[in-house]
Amino acid sequence: MKYISFLLLLTLSMLLISGCESLTTEAQLLDAPWVLKYDSSRVGLRAGWFDNDHDRSDWEITEVPGNWTDDDYDGFAWYSTQIQAKNVPAGYKLAIVFDSIDDNAVVWLDGRLFGKQMGYNIKFFFDIGDKLNDGEIHNLVLRIEDTGGPGGIPGAVYLEPYIEEVDLLRNEASKVDAPAPPEWVKDAVIYEVFVRQQSQEGTFQGLIEDLDRIKSLGIDLLWLMPVHPIGEENRKGSIGSPYSVKDYYAVNPDMGTLDDFKLLVDEIHERDMHIILDFVMNHSAWDNELLDQHPDWYTQDDKGEIIPPNADWHDVADLNYDNPDLRNYMIEMLQWWITETDIDGYRFDVAELVPNDFWIDAKAACREVKPDVFFLAEGAKPELHLVGHDMTYSWNMWEGVMQLTQGNADPSEIKRSYELEEFQYPQGALRMRFSENHDKTRSATLIPNRELNLTAWAFIALMDGNPLIYSGQEIGTTGEYVPALFEKMPLNWDDGDLGISEVMTDVLQIRKEHLSSTSLFQFIIANNDHKIMAYKHGPLLVFFNFSDTDFHFKADGVETILLGDLPVDETGNFILSAQHFAIVK
Numbered sequence: 001m002k003y004i005s006f007l008l009l010l011t012l013s014m015l016l017i018s019g020c021e022s023l024t025t026e027a028q029l030l031d032a033p034w035v036l037k038y039d040s041s042r043v044g045l046r047a048g049w050f051d052n053d054h055d056r057s058d059w060e061i062t063e064v065p066g067n068w069t070d071d072d073y074d075g076f077a078w079y080s081t082q083i084q085a086k087n088v089p090a091g092y093k094l095a096i097v098f099d100s101i102d103d104n105a106v107v108w109l110d111g112r113l114f115g116k117q118m119g120y121n122i123k124f125f126f127d128i129g130d131k132l133n134d135g136e137i138h139n140l141v142l143r144i145e146d147t148g149g150p151g152g153i154p155g156a157v158y159l160e161p162y163i164e165e166v167d168l169l170r171n172e173a174s175k176v177d178a179p180a181p182p183e184w185v186k187d188a189v190i191y192e193v194f195v196r197q198q199s200q201e202g203t204f205q206g207l208i209e210d211l212d213r214i215k216s217l218g219i220d221l222l223w224l225m226p227v228h229p230i231g232e233e234n235r236k237g238s239i240g241s242p243y244s245v246k247d248y249y250a251v252n253p254d255m256g257t258l259d260d261f262k263l264l265v266d267e268i269h270e271r272d273m274h275i276i277l278d279f280v281m282n283h284s285a286w287d288n289e290l291l292d293q294h295p296d297w298y299t300q301d302d303k304g305e306i307i308p309p310n311a312d313w314h315d316v317a318d319l320n321y322d323n324p325d326l327r328n329y330m331i332e333m334l335q336w337w338i339t340e341t342d343i344d345g346y347r348f349d350v351a352e353l354v355p356n357d358f359w360i361d362a363k364a365a366c367r368e369v370k371p372d373v374f375f376l377a378e379g380a381k382p383e384l385h386l387v388g389h390d391m392t393y394s395w396n397m398w399e400g401v402m403q404l405t406q407g408n409a410d411p412s413e414i415k416r417s418y419e420l421e422e423f424q425y426p427q428g429a430l431r432m433r434f435s436e437n438h439d440k441t442r443s444a445t446l447i448p449n450r451e452l453n454l455t456a457w458a459f460i461a462l463m464d465g466n467p468l469i470y471s472g473q474e475i476g477t478t479g480e481y482v483p484a485l486f487e488k489m490p491l492n493w494d495d496g497d498l499g500i501s502e503v504m505t506d507v508l509q510i511r512k513e514h515l516s517s518t519s520l521f522q523f524i525i526a527n528n529d530h531k532i533m534a535y536k537h538g539p540l541l542v543f544f545n546f547s548d549t550d551f552h553f554k555a556d557g558v559e560t561i562l563l564g565d566l567p568v569d570e571t572g573n574f575i576l577s578a579q580h581f582a583i584v585k
Contacts, residue, residue, distance in 0.1 A: 026160075027097070027160040028160070029157075030064065030081060030140075030158055030159065031063075031065075032063075032081075034062050034064045035059035035061055035079070035080050036059055036060050036061075036079055037056070037059040037077065038068070038073060038078075039075065039078055039143070040073070040076075042076055044076065045143075050078075050108040050111060050113075050141045050143070052110050052139050059080065065099070065153055066152060066154065067102070067150040067152035068146075068151055071150050071310045071311035074146050074147065074148060074149075075145070076144070076145050076146075077144050078141065078142065078143050079153060080140065080141045080142075081140050082139055083137075083138050083140055084136065092161035092162060092163060093127055093129055093161070093163065094159065095125040095126060095128060095159070095160050095162055095168055096128045096140070096157070096158075096159055097123070097124075097125040097157070097160050098123065098124055098155060099123050099155025099156045100120070100121045100122070100123065100154050100155030101117060101120070101142075101144055101152075101153055102120050102121075102146055102150070102151045102152055103119065103144075103145060103146055104119070104144070106143045107126065107140070108140075108141040108142075109131050109138060109139070109141075110131070111141075116409070116413060118399040118403055118409060118417055119380075119395050119396030119397075119399040119400065120380060120395050120396075121395070123171070123420070123423075123424060125160075125168050125169070128159075148439065150310055150312075166423065169423035170423045171423070171424060173383050173385065173386055174382065174422070174423055174425055174426060176386070176426050176427070178385045178428045178429040179385070179390075179426075181374065181391065181430055182345075182372035182373070184374075185391070186430070186517040187220070187512070187516055188220040188221040189469070190219070190221045190432065190466055190467070190469070191219040191468075191471065192223045192225065192468060193207060193225065194225045194438060195225070196239075196254070197472070197484070197490055197491055198490075198491060199490065199491075202254060202488060202490065203255050203256050203260070204227075204251075204260040204261050205260060208263065211267055212271070217469065217474060217505050217508065218508030218509055218511075221274045222268055222273060222274070222276070223275075223376070224277055225438060226242035226245060226277070226278045226349075227242070227252055227255055227261065228242070228246065228248060228251065228252060229247045229250050230244055230245075230252060231244040231245070231246045231288065231316070232246075232287055233287040234286050234314055236315045236485075236486045237483055237486025237487050238486070238487060239487055239488055241315060243316070243349055244280075244284075244315045245285055245288060246284075247289070248284075261341060262341050262342075265343060274344040275344055276343060276344055276345040276346055276347050276376060279346050280316075280350075281319070281348055281358075282309060282318070282319060282349065282350045282354050283308070283309050283313065283318050284317055285315070285317070286315070286316070290329075291306065294323075297320060297325065298317050298318060299317075299318040299320045300320075309350075309353065321358055327358055330358075334365065335369050339369050344372075345370075345373045345376070346366075346376065347378065348375065348389070349378050351384060352377075352378075352381050352384070357387070359384070359387040360388055362388060363387075363388030363389075364388075374390050374391075375389045375391075376389065376390065376392075376432065377389035379392055379393060380393050380395050382424045382426065385426045385429045390430055391431065391432050391466060393432055393434075394431040394432055396417045396421070397460060398434055398460075400414040400418075401414065401459060402446055402456075404531070405446075405447045405452055405453075405456050405546060406447075410526075410531075411527060411528055411531060411533045411546070412526045414526065414533065415533070418463075430465065430517075431464075432466050432467075433466065433468065434460060435460045435473075436468075438485065439481055441479070441481060442473070442478050442479050442481075443456065443457065443473065444477060445478045445479060445480070450500070452579040454581075455546065455579055456546075458542075459533070459542075459581070461504075461508065462515075462535075462537060462542050463521065463535070463537070464517075467508070467511070472496075473500075474496075474500055474501040474504050475493065475498060475500060476496060476500050477492075477496065503563075506563055507563065510562050510563060514539055515537055515540065519538030520538065521536070521537045521538075522535060522536050524541075525543075530549075530551055531547035532544070532545055532551050533546065539585050540583055541558070541585070542584075543555075543566075543576050543584075544581045545576045545579060547579070548579065549578050550576065550578055551575070551578075552569055552573040553576065554574070558585075559585050560584065563583040564580060564581055564582030565580070566584070
């Protein structure tokens with residue numbers, strides 16, 4: 001793996017302002033003092049909040065690691081602290097390391113742009129050695145962009161001497177092989193379904209009538225968002241979120257009966273597809289009967305009152321996994337659904353908020369019922385792969401592609417973000433790749449240019465990992481995830497762009513014919529000047545033009561153009577049209 005070009009070889013050491021102790025080869029935590037200022041109007045860049053001489057006397061003192069104190073705030077916020085360099089350990093380079101930011105960061109040192117990082121929960125670092133003058137105080141400023149839930153710097157920030165890049169980035173999870181996932185899921189293409197929105201009726205029967213079309217797209221696995229009855233107390237919107245579960249052992253009567261659901265499972269299996277259900281283990285609706293029957297199964301404040309997981313999720317009550325009876329209930333419930341309905345596994349909402357030791361027990365118990373059961377974690381922490389989950393979310397690639405298409409990131413940053421996975425995740429870990437899901441604004445809204453949106457999806461779909469289509473994405477559906485998550489807004493299949501579906505079908509067919517989970521994957525081009533990217537995956541070579549101008553290039557050894565137009569100019573170079581992609585072999 002190639003290291004990023006801006007890593008420098010100069011050796012220095014650093015000290016915190018407080019203490020001035022000699023820096024050893026051990027990491028030095030930057031835990032104080034930090035200050036914070038919210039930027040709801042996005043004026044910080046224009047006002048120069050990153051400048052070295054900017055007055056930060058009105059910024060509030062905050063803690064790092066930690067989230068910002070305003071749980072209701074989504075958007076930009078700025079952090080600042082000071083560092084000092086002194087006493088160089090011989091033979092070492094020096095890095096400033098961030099274990100995690102939420103969600104994206106831009107970093108300045110002494111008023112100069114130093115670097116950027118995209119995506120939640122990705123450990124990253126900058127070589128900082130030649131940027132510091134020995135013994136002088138330096139200002140570190142970050143602008144954090146949070147895209148949902150409490151934001152901030154939840155991971156530690158520290159100065160660490162190092163010799164090789166791998167010394168900084170490799171964690172314990174990456175040193176082992178990921179436990180083998182079910183064979184059937186290794187090459188699966190996933191389709192996310194919100195039953196309430198899938199048809200005008202919003203029923204299981206409505207989904208059954210659409211299965212042949214879904215299958216023809218190239219789908220192997222259907223992931224159904226929660227199908228349980230929705231809580232009414234403290235409900236968001238007029239119909240409420242499916243993630244506010246009123247009864248874990250029932251289906252929403254608006255969708256049909258349990259027998260209707262079993263028929264859906266049978267119909268999916270008859271078409272050689274699999275099905276997983278979205279389960280919410282971290283919290284329940286306020287009017288779930290468990291709250292009255294077992295209040296001790298819920299998290300309580302100092303006054304003994306049951307509380308939500310955070311202020312924004314006020315429609316749900318937080319479950320407390322310190323209680324062994326709750327754990328037993330949840331495990332028995334998971335086993336029941338597999339036994340009773342023959343589903344193939346689960347997608348677990350906010351899996352990172354549920355204790356890891358619970359997942360170990362839950363996976364073992366579910367395997368007793370169905371040995372090849374599949375767990376998909378909504379989360380990106382590498383250790384999830386080691387406690388029962390077969391696949392995690394690739395938020396880093398989603399964030400990178402969105403930023404790239406909007407002109408806020410360079411191809412080299414996307415390449416770098418992908419390469420960091422090698423140091424973070426167990427070897428062979430399955431990652432779910434997506435350009436859209438129910439938690440985010442529709443990609444056709446974020447990327448209104450049709451061809452660029454398709455190019456972004458193809459970039460994701462042909463990578464290693466398992467591609468996802470969120471129902472409606474294949475016809476260019478637009479919209480925000482709010483209010484769609486809380487209201488009935490059926491998809492309009494008669495008014496969609498069927499041409500998008502045709503391209504997606506072609507891409508997935510090529511993937512199935514030429515690629516497998518063992519196919520080698522490697523980025524070969526990340527051109528910042530022309531916004532061009534290319535990678536080799538198995539026998540395929542795929543070119544992506546994220547710019548608004550045509551790109552002329554020479555490529556040897558091209559046997560067949562499988563998809564896309566690549567005319568040749570008068571000099572014999574290929575032409576890749578602006579905002580298009582092409583697949584060759």
